[in-house]
Amino acid sequence: MYCRECGNSVNENAEICTNCGVRPLNGHNYCQSCGSETKDQQELCVNCGAKLVINKQAVASANDEPSGLVNFAACCFPIVGLILYFVWRDEKPRSAKSVCKWAVIGFGIGIVLYILAIIFGILAEIALGY
Known part of the structure; x- marks a missing residue:
């Protein structure tokens, strides 16, 4: 799994990315499956086809x-x-x-x-x- 904020590889059970200090699925810059760069509103990774995980709490609080x-x-x-x-x-x-x-x-x-x-x-x- 890759951190959605910084793109570094993280353990599947990691609560916090050791590189950037953000929860791995809270970002929107990288794909969680392959680590390739993504855009803000993107829903699918164009590189691997994985559905991008969106943090629902961040969207709801906005x-x-x-x-x-x-x-x-x-x-x-x-x-x-x-x-x-x-x-x-x-x-x-x-x-x-x-x-x-x-x-x-x-x-x-x-x-x-x-x-x-x-x-x-x-x-x-x-x-x-x-």
Whole structure:
């Protein structure tokens, strides 16, 4: 096996490349099967035909940016935030945590508004003498 970052030969069970210090399958510069040079978006090695291993965690973390619009929707409709949390918790943990936080905030705001409505209703009833 070859390191995808530096192209040096590494043991199949190696956690870290001893040449560059990167996990062997985390790079994108070389083929893990033959060590020939590859490009960023390349999926197959043109030299040996092997399918290039792509680190899914690195790709997922690049796409894991919490959206303000989604957070606003979760605040206004907490059930949406709860659903998105369970859908995203494994593949987009930062976004899932953010949307869950805003859903809890929205739920809290809803409870406060409900209590205020009850209090104002009671006060209006007292003031009008019903």
